[in-house]
Amino acid sequence: MGLVASSRAISDCGGSVRRTTMTAMDRPRETVDCGDFTLRRWRAESDFEPLFRMIEESLEHLGPWMPWVAHHAPEATRAFLAECDPKWRSGDAYNYAITVDGALVGSCSTYRAGDPSGRAMGYWLRSAATGRGIATRAVAAMAAEAFALPGVEHLDIVHDSANTASGAVPRRLGFVEVGRERAAPPAAPSDSGIDVVWRLTRPTEPLRRPHRFGTLPGL
Numbered sequence: 087m088g089l090v091a092s093s094r095a096i097s098d099c100g101g102s103v104r105r106t107t108m109t110a111m112d113r114p115r116e117t118v119d120c121g122d123f124t125l126r127r128w129r130a131e132s133d134f135e136p137l138f139r140m141i142e143e144s145l146e147h148l149g150p151w152m153p154w155v156a157h158h159a160p161e162a163t164r165a166f167l168a169e170c171d172p173k174w175r176s177g178d179a180y181n182y183a184i185t186v187d188g189a190l191v192g193s194c195s196t197y198r199a200g201d202p203s204g205r206a207m208g209y210w211l212r213s214a215a216t217g218r219g220i221a222t223r224a225v226a227a228m229a230a231e232a233f234a235l236p237g238v239e240h241l242d243i244v245h246d247s248a249n250t251a252s253g254a255v256p257r258r259l260g261f262v263e264v265g266r267e268r269a270a271p272p273a274a275p276s277d278s279g280i281d282v283v284w285r286l287t288r289p290t291e292p293l294r295r296p297h298r299f300g301t302l303p304g305l
């Protein structure tokens with residue numbers, strides 16, 4: 087593992103993938119209203135400038151934990167955006183922009199990562215958007231979407247053990263720490279090299295219910 091929250095791509099996507107034919111009903115919602123913020127699909131053309139600028143402004147904040155930031159360049163941003171639509175269609179990755187009043191504040195994704203009965207999740211925010219529960223609630227919203235898909239039995243989040251802000255997200259949401267393991271390269275500058283693996287198993291009770299950190303979308 088080691089590819090999830092501390093991954094090498096803007097999408098936080100990685101791991102081996104399994105290709106299947108999917109119907110529209112097998113996919114999550116393209117726009118998820120979370121109250122004071124929204125998750126929506128990335129737009130290859132119109133998101134390029136604001137996404138590139140957001141990463142540019144966040145280099146010091148993101149760089150210590152995300153290896154792909156070292157390769158930040160217009161080509162990398164374009165390549166990420168170009169991959170979003172085909173990966174959405176195949177189900178390999180559902181990459182969402184996080185917006186507040188229409189402006190980008192971060193990115194989150196759920197994607198196939200090896201185990202066919204599970205999906206992995208990743209997230210990051212621009213520094214100005216931290217401290218408001220946006221990442222935690224975005225992951226809760228993605229979890230509701232992912233568990234509504236057929237065959238998703240568990241969701242995993244992996245982060246470096248030194249990245250306590252990242253680890254607080256799965257902890258708040260009731261993920262269980264299931265392991266620690268040596269991280270696969272590349273490492274980000276502040277990484278300790280030890281990944282923490284968290285897992286949330288498909289709940290037996292209905293998902294779209296009030297949540298202690300807010301309200302899951304769809305209520």
Ligand SMILES: CC(C)(COP(=O)(O)OP(=O)(O)OC[C@H]1O[C@@H](n2cnc3c(N)ncnc32)[C@H](O)[C@@H]1OP(=O)(O)O)[C@@H](O)C(=O)NCCC(=O)NCCS
Nearest residue numbers: 091092151210211216217218219220221222245251252299
């Ligand atoms: C990881 C990252 C997204 C976490 O951001 P964050 O702001 O700490 O997380 P949230 O948006 O969920 O906000 C949580 C904070 O908001 C508070 N909060 C307010 N309202 C909240 C709500 N409704 N629900 C949950 N938390 C809420 C929490 O108490 C917490 O405050 P604290 O930091 O004082 O403990 C951010 O640090 C980041 O972008 N880091 C760089 C990239 C990165 O490391 N990504 C993950 C790679 S492994």
